[in-house]
Amino acid sequence: MKSFLFIILFFIAYSCSNSQKNKDDIVVNFKVQNPTYSKVAIVQSPELIDEIELDKNGKATCTLQGDLIYARLFYGEEFKNVFFQKGDQLTISFDAGKFKDDIQFEGKNAPINDYLNAITYTEITPNEYARPLEELITLVQQKTDEATKLLQARKLETVNPDFVAWEKGRIKYMYAFNILMHPMGYAYFTQDTSYQPGQEYYDMLKQLIQGDEQLAHLPLYREFVSEAAIILASPGKRIPDLYDRCISQMKYLAENIQNENVKQIILNGIAVNYVKKNGIRNITDLENIYNAYVTDPALRAAYKEVRDQWNLTSIGRPSPDFKGQDINGKTFSLKDFKGKYLYIDIWATWCGPCKREIPFLKELEKKFEGKNITFLSLSTDQNKADWENMVKSGELSGTQLLIGRDSQFQKDYNITGIPHFILLDPEGKIVNASMVRPSSPDIEKVLNALPGI
DSSP states (O other), X not given: OXXXXXXXXXXXXXXXXXXXXXXXXXXXXXXXXXXXXSXXXXXXXXXXXXXXXXXXXXXXXXXXXXXXXXEEEEETTEEEEEEEETTOEEXXXXXXGGTTTOOEEESTTHHHHHHHHHOOOOOOOGGGGGSOHHHHHHHXXXXXXXXXXXXHHTTGGGTOHHHHHHHHHHHXXXXXXXXXXXXXXXXXXXXXXXXXXXXXXXXXXXXXXXXXXXXGGOHHHHHHXXXXXXXXXXXXXXXXXXXXXXXXXXXXXXXXOOOHHXXXXXXXXXXXXXXXXXXXXXXXXXXHHHHXXXXXXXXXXXXXXXXXXXXXXXXXXXXXXXXXXXXXXXXXXXXXXXXXXXXXXXXXXXXXXXXXXXXXXXXXXXXXXXXXXXXXXXEOOSOHHXXXXXXXXXXXXXXXXXXXXXXXXXXXXXXXXXXXXEEXXXXXXEEETTOOOTTSTXXXXXXXXXXXX
């Protein structure tokens, strides 16, 4: 089953500094007796780790920004579970030799931190998947009830009712993952490879994905919904392609999640995660679904930020590199053309529209002769002989290189049709990834307006 996750970031926390900037900042003070390590670390996720340097007396102060944060506090290789909420002022004290057993929390959420380090919820062992589904559902409910009673016994509602609501959700979906994984586990442990779940299984998944808005910020809930959507979208079928699976998820959730805010949060999360892992090449279907259903300005801004980071062809970014050979077999790359503006023509000898641009390109080169710009043509021909014959014919001008069909340069620029024109500045940074054609009446005006041309 899914392992119990303490590293949960509900609202993104951005940084750790040593000064409080406003009343919503989370201020964490450390007091370490007999320090053996010079640092403590707050790990909110594998991508978000804050290391805090202790002074010679074992003291430090860290300021975090965020609304609600679950994290792990590491001292050396040992860790404790910690919870922070905006506006918190929490003091964490321990003797370095007794970190595991004698850590002290001071602050309004101290009882919550004590609880997180006192209780370990028991897992359902994998061999339980051999049970029939109805028996496993009963076991899941039993474990959920037991864990919830442990939470309720601490009476933390008087300390922080929000935490209690989220912790109940975390318990629910931690155990619900066992139901999600039952068909695969049952087939494995019973060796019944023909097993297919009945309608009861799918009905339960449909019920479980309908969470409230508080749960939408819970990563465990979002993960459950995303995995369940793959199963519900194509019952009994496996979708091997990552992108197709993503589209299947998004389509199903867009049409079946009832709460609009929950729907938008989860769709945004799926889109962001896909772009982070796979980039933005060929994601038209993803963005069509995203743009149709996600309207919240904050979510869209978060997606745009990630998209811009992965957009290799944003204005001002260093251009992706290329390698091409001239007619004599000499290899060139982007660095060989730095120092001047670079107007790039992506073309091929078999491309009629490309050939129609050649006279305009030759005329443009004449008009800008002696100026701070180089005209470079990169051929995508698969047949090298065809390209060589055309270069030798004298029909072309400027610098001619062959990069071949389906080059990485084309993929990086997401070029799906030619001719395609690109303009780079003298440092090799992108000015326009889809530059106007030589035949455009605006081309001279655009080029003459370039600084230092």
